[in-house]
Every structure is written in structure tokens, then in C-alpha cells.
Amino acid sequence: MKANPRDVNTGTYYMDGDVAAGYGALAAGCRFIGGYPITPSTEAAETFARIAPQAGAVFIQMEDELGSIASVMGASWSGVKTMTITSGPGYSLMMEAIGLGAMIEAPFVILNIQRGGPSTGVPTKTGQADMMQARWGSHGDYEVIAIAPDSPQELFDYTIKAFNLSEKYRCPVMIMADECVGHMSEKVVVPPAEEIEIEPRRFYNGPKEKYLPFKPDKDLVPKMVKAGDGYNLYITGLVHDEKGYPIKNQLEKGKRQKLPTRRLVDKIRLNADKIIELTEEGMDDAEVVVVSYGISYRVAIRGIEIARGKGIKVGNLRLITVWPFPDKKISELASKVKAFVVPEINYGQIVFEVERCSHGQANVVLVPHGGAGVHNPEDIAEAIEYAVNEKKKIRKVVEWKTRLEKFVFEGGYKLNK
């Protein structure tokens, strides 16, 4: 299906990432955003509030983030595409409802413009420390899809893709951008509507009395209907059967019975190869591979350039979808290369996944950064140089000591001058 021309503001713009995400959401057919102001994501909400009326869409500012995400799921079951917009602290408040979203299989998108954490942290500056939270933040077992864009153009493109994935797999999809990307102004090309591919909702078309809201198709994803179409839906966050009724009472004593929650993780795990999107470059003869995502990828490019200038063969792997994690790809690379270097704006999150998937075949070096800024490319280059020269197999993640760390803890840096 193609996008509706009414939703698409075709043209070439100079805009920041947050604004681009607002345009992307509308172009993807989003009809409802429930949000709450939080730095640094507010511009996306403001943009959507401004342009929503052109397509008959609604922006509502709820009383808090718990309300925002609940309203979004409600709107989703009323038959429209929906999104919420937030940053770290708001994201933490949404954790309970993300589990509900996974359970009632409501398609919706969460835009998280990450900032420096934990807690209130550094609201106006960047961070990438919510990556593991995206995967594990709610209680219980579930799987999500998370995308990490690295430019305003990508915030436009991947917002559309996020909507498409959420409709296809009926699960929460997270856009894990960061303040740097959100507040960076660049050229953004909004293509004509007929060039934008849109995934329609998987509506049920059979006879009414036969409809089961959680009966899966072959790809383990069930079909949806709208509230108000006369199906007398019953949707619950309790563990439920295909009808949607809580399963508790049907479990017979002493009889072993599988819970249907298994499908919630399997529908992503078994379709992972179709979901995962990566870019790789210079892998053929690489000795060291840099694994990065989001804004760190753009910094890593420079770091790799410096290292290549010194004659080191470096491969560049970018995770566009971070969750589901590309286990196989990393494992396959690990058997070929000496080491992975992972620069991320946190003190170690995705690096542990890289460590896990490399199965001891390659060393793993973390180039950390606490947030409120991006890496110095020299640090990445030095870490690459170290990784290529390290002969020993090291049984832990090597945390590279950055210039910033040395400056703050050894260089006589004084606060409150």
C-alpha cells in the first residue's frame, strides 16, 4: 500500500530530527499521538500537534507518560495507527504499559529520544543508555523491535518503517534515537506519497462469529478488528486464550499445559531474520570490526578512518535494528576476526550482547562514554589499534579508558572552579 498524499508534506527541508519524526509519523498514516512534554523529545510532539489537522489526526497531551501510552494502546484498538513520544524518565514510567502492549498485541510506536541518565541526569544532552531497557524494561517475557536512526533523514524514514513493523508483527516498536540525532538539523527529503510504502493493518475479513482475536496466522501474528465493529471484543492483560478470555480458570489441576505467552516471544524470534537490518562495510579482510548504532555510528566512521590511515584493516558494522539482536551475524563474524570494538554512549549495554554472541572467539572492547556528549574519534581509533595488537584471548569485556575519563579522574579536572 502507498501513503496517502494528504499525509505527506513532500519536499526538501532543513529540519531537526524531532521534527522529521513528526513528519514521518504523519506520512506513515499515524492518526493519534498521546504524549507528554519531556526534553529533548518535545519538538516531535509539537510538530505533530501542528501538522495533525491536515490529515484529520489528533494530538493529545496527556497528564503523564503512563496516561500517554495507555491512550495510545486504546487508540490502536480503535483501529488507527498510533505513537507516543518520550525520553528516558518518561520511558521508565511506560514500562508497565509496554508489557500490556505486548500482551494485547496492540501495534504502536514509541519514539524515545534518549538523554543522559540515570534518573533526571542531563536532560538537554545525549545518551544511549536506554538500549537494554528497551528490551528488558517491563516485567515478564516479551520481545520488541527497536530501531536506532542516526540522522534526521533516518528519523523520517525509520519512523515510517517502525509503523510498518508494528503493523506487521503487532508488537510495540521502539525508535531509540538520541538527543544528538533529535536536535541535529540536516537536509531531509520527504518523497512523494507514491514512493512511500505503507504496511496496512492486518484486518480480519472472515465471518463475524468465527473471529478469534488471538488466533495466529502462519507467521504467528493474529489478525485485528476495530472496537466498534460489532465483534464484542474482550481484550485483557491477563494470560488469555485465542478468544481473549483469561486462561486461569481453564487450566486443569495436575495437567500440564503450555501458556500461550510463548507465541509473543516466538513471533519475533522466529521472524528475526526478516526484521533485522544491518549495514556492513570493509568486512572482507577485516581484522577488527567496529559495532555501533545511532549517533555513535557516525562518530565511529571517523574513528575507523583514522585507524585505516594507520594501515589497520577495520570492518564497520552498523546495527539499524538493535532488537532483535543479530546473534547469528555477530557469531559468524567472531569466527573470522580478532576483535570487536563497540563504541556506545553508556558504560556497557549492547557490548554485552556482542560478547555473548562472539562465544569467546574474538575479544570485545568497549569504548564507553557516560553521555552528555559523543565519543572522541581518537579514542575509538586507539581502541581499534589496541584490539588488533592484543594477542591474548581476554575473558571479559575490555573497557577502554577514554580521554574523558583520564581527564576527569587523573588530569586534575576540578568541578566548581
Next chain:
Amino acid sequence: MEPLKMIEKDIQPMDVHPMNDILRMDRLPHIWCPGCGIGTAVTAFAAGLDKANIDLKKTCIVSGIGCTGRVAGYIKLDSFHTTHGRGIAFATGIKVANPDLKVIVFSGDGDLISIGGNHFIHAARRNVNMLVICINNFIYAMTGGQVAPTTPLAAYATTSPFGCVEPPFNIPYLADSSGAVYVARWTALHVRRLTNSIAEALNKPGFSVIEVISPCAMYYSRINRLGDGLDMMKFYHDNSEIRHGEDTKNLDIGFQTKIIVGKFVDRERPTYMDSYNKWLSGTKKAEK
């Protein structure tokens, strides 16, 4: 002698700022914009603390997030800058765990009434002994001017670009109906009255609420073309009316309409700790 010279003659040089004991001078200048009313409210608060004659050592202040959320950082008491909307919940913990302390929550309208609305009504219902000072500037200012639960109908904000369509909360009415024992409203212009009100409420046992209408020159006034901070003060001067004891139902604020100020509620109810201790002594007796 010229009038100005006369004043200068009366002014005696001081070694320290008169509010040195109450404000954290090492943190000044503060972050608030020119024309903002929060600074005025802080001054009134500092004067009120002084006037209330309470033990400052046993007094602490809690803030949430936002422009007003930064107040705690400038007051030289044990001060807590917590998460968005949770100032009252945090303060409840402090008060219940150590009832000897005097607890003040100083935060904004979005923080206390929107995201923290649930804690606001529940603390009022319980009548937890604390003073809540709510700066109402009709907008989320820290994040750049989004619509707030207090934004008057038809007023503009960045997330209500076509005018606010939601009716706002009447904060004194909300506090009153939830069970607060002391409810007052002043504007940033009524410094003397606000100071007295704060001093009075600090010595009042129970859940007290003082709403302070405050200009936001940077966002609310600018988006709605209301001029600068001084223009807003002039507006307060011309349009506020003191009506003590007014029924809180009648205190709605419209867009640039009359603002009714004054002390509306002053009553007695057993505080949470009174009831709790009564219950506790009851169970002790029952076990004997």
C-alpha cells in the same frame, strides 16, 4: 535634599545578603528568565520562613521537575530535587518516617497537578502535614511552552497551536474538595500577602496549599502576545481581586479574566500522623 539621595543616606552597607541564611548564595545566579515570577515567590517564601519562626534545622524542602522544580536547589535547607510529579510522594515518605520534620513541597502546576495530580489529591485526602506551594504559570515552561492542565481555554501553547480546548483545573477547588485544611491563592505581585500566607500556613497542621499565579514572560506571554513580565504584573494589579473566604467553586481562571485571590479555606481536620498514632496506640492497647 533630592529624594534619591535621601534613600541612599538611609541605606546601611551590609556584609552579607539579608537572605544569606536561607538561600544558597553559592548557587546564584539562578536559572529563571527575566520577568519570571518564581524568583519573587522564592523571596516571599524566604521571608515567610523567617517570619514563621520555625526551626529551620528541622525543615526540609522537596521539589519535582520543571522551572519551579529548581527551587529546592536554591534554598539552604535539607533540599531534594526529585523526579517529575513525585515531590508530594517523596515528601510523604519523609514526613511519615520522621514526623518531627516540617516538610515543604515547592513545585509547578504541571508537576503537581498533571503528572503528580494523583499524589496531590491523595496527600490532601490523608491530610499529610505539609505545605505545598504551587507556582501556576499556565504552561510547561522548562520544556518550551506546552499546554498545561492549568492553561486557560483558548490560550495558545506549542502543543495546542490552535488554542487550548481543554478546560483547566481550578487548583484551590481541587485542593479544597480533596480535603486540604488551608488553601490560598496569590499572584507574584502580592508579595507581602503571600509572605504572610506562607508564614501562616507553615504553622498550620495539615495539608496546606498556596497557589501562586506567576508570569511566564518567555513562553506563556510570548505565545499569547501578552507582553513581558512587567505587563503581566500590571495585568495582575488591574485584574486581581481579594475575596477571603470565597467559595472555591468560583475560582476558575479564564484567558486574561479576573483573578480572585485570598485565603479561601482554613479549617481543622485530624492530620495523617494524628490518626495513625491513634490507631497505633489502639492496637497496642488491644494486645495488652
Next chain:
Amino acid sequence: MKTNLKAVLTGTHTLSGNEACIEGAFAAGCLFLAAYPIMPAIETIERYLKRSAEVGATFIQMEDEISALAAVIGASWTGKKSMTATSGPGFSNMMEHLGLGVMLETPCVIIDVQRTGPSLGIPNRAGQADMMQARWGSHGDYEVITLAPGSPQEMFDFTIKAFNFSEKYRTPVIVISDEYIAHKKEKVVIPPADGIKITPRRYFKGQKDKYLPFKRDKDFVPRMVDIGDGFKFHVTGLTHDDKGYPIMLEECQEYNVHPILWKIRNHVDEIVEFQETGTVDAEIVIVYYGATSEAAIKAMKQAKDMGIKVGGLKLDVVWPFPDKKIAELAEKVKAFVVPEINYGQIVSEVERCSYGNANVIFVSHGEKGINNTDDIVSAIKLALKEKERKKGIIEYRSQAGSS
């Protein structure tokens, strides 16, 4: 440090896990509980209320879980040891304040009685699917200490340990139990008060005007004072300096947050606790924790009877994870078998730390109740049969009929 004698119910009792947990809390000196009722953690509140009057402890039922943890953090700064108790959905609501607790470096204890998830799940059935959430659930970088008791006796012991850890490292500590242990009644031995080791709060003892709330000792842990002691300190969830004043610079972010991680990461060896049985000559090692212990121990026995060389590693402290221990075992054994009541959480940590030296067999559990012993035994046999070194986790799915 002396304990309140009334608070310690010395003797042998029959207690459920939830009740034992509260007895542990009182023995550790806990004087404040703020909570919101949720299945299956309600008995903690009930037990607390039953005993609070004689212990002199305070309780408040807050309006939700968000405010419950906020109140606990506030109460902790008045000098009282504080805790909250909840289950999955409530634990999710607490995520923002878990971060605040970390940032304000406030000692407090969170009891998470896990139930089947996600979302509302099955409120009165056990689960172990909040394990990763405990570690990663709040935004931003932080480290937590998480203990996983496997019986009512351990609920008692580990709750005391949790309070001790939280005071020692000035950090929120999570005790992650589940519905099975919470409701199981067993013999619990409570030792005499003087036999219980209590870590006192690390108070600042210097001059009043010299106090800096975030000035770190050598072990990266700063010292505390109480509200009302006249120190007039300021703390904030924003990135801050030693004084507690916010500074929005990347240097300050590094200065503030990195040591918060170091205070746990540099003391992993002191924090990590586990119980090993027969790992010396084992070919297969079962890694288990919490409610799975019972089935794992039974399966271990059955397998031994069959002549299989099998050992067990019970994780008492799950976070920080015993990376070194697993890596060391991986070099000696053929495979790990990890039974969990979820679809794969701690098993991926075992995979990470085994560095491809041992196969990792995961016994998933997506049924009501706890793991089945037969499943674990079958998984052990599968592990023995597998000659090849597999990359990635091999999942042993239970043989229950699908619904």
C-alpha cells in the same frame, strides 16, 4: 550495631516466604514500609502491619507503586531503613524511581515477588521473568544488587543481607522472589539478635560545613547524614558534583555516573555469592536460582543416581552476575543446564560468560507452576548426548501439550 530485641522473633517458626521476608526486614532494623497492595506480595504488608506496633515501625499504603518507592527513598533520608514490596506490574511502575534511588545513592530495599507475566499475566502463579528487568529496567546506566532466595529461610536471611548491602554500598537492593516461595510455608530458624550481623549506615562524622553528600570514600561510596541534623544539604536526580549541585557537562556526567557503577563493579567479588554442589568433577552443571532450586536439586539427585556426573551452582546473588565463576566452570565442564520459569533471561548471561567453552542448554518453562524435574533430567541427558560444541543456546522445550 545493636538490633531492636522486639524486632527479632528468635526461635523456630513455620512461616511463608512473604512472612519470613518481613521478619528478616525487622531483624535488619527496617522501620518504614510504603507499599501498594498487589498479588502475590500482599502478605508482606499484612505481616508488617501485624508486627509494626510492637516493633515501632511505620507503614503507609500509598496511592500507587510509583509513590510507594518515592516515599521509601524520602524516608530513607530521615535515617530509617526503608523498604517496599511489590510484584511485576508494580515493579515496572517503580522503574523510574529505581533510577532516582541509584542517582541519590539512597539505601533501600525492594522486594519483587514475581508472578507470571507479561502485563497482568497470571497474578497468583509463579514466574521468573523479571530477572533482566531488575538489572536493566530503568533508563540510564546503573548497577544493582539483586538477591534471589530459594526458600522461606533464605527469604529471611537474604532480606537481612539486602539491607546490609544497601547500607554498605548506598544503593537500592532488590530481593527477587516469586509467588511459589512467597506462599510456601516452611520451617524458618531466626537466630538470637546478637547473632545477626547488621551493617550500620555510613554516617558522616566531620564538621558540619565540610559535609559533601556525594564526596566518595576510597571504595567510591559517599557518606550520609539525616534530614534535620542541620547539614542543609541538597540532592538532585540531575547529574551533580560532590556538593549535590547540578552541572550539565559531560565531564560532570563522567565524574558522577562512572563511580556509581564502580562502587558495584569494583566490588563484585565481595558481593557475589553462590552455592556449589559437586562441581569439582562434574560434566554437567545446573545453574539455578530462586524457586527453581527445588526442582533442580531433585533433578541433580536423579541424574546422579543414573550415574551422570552432575553438579549444581545456585546463584544467591544474581546481579552482579558471577561472570568469573561461570567462565571458570565453562572451561572444565561439558555443558550448563539452566532451568528458568521464563523464556530465556539468565541463561543468556550464562551463554555470555561461558565464552563458547561449554554448551548451554536452556530448560524453558511456559506453564503454570515451577519447573518440572523430568524436564531438567531430560535436558541433562540431552546435554550429555550433544558431542558438538554448539554456538548459541540449545533450548529444551517442555513436553507439555500446547493450549
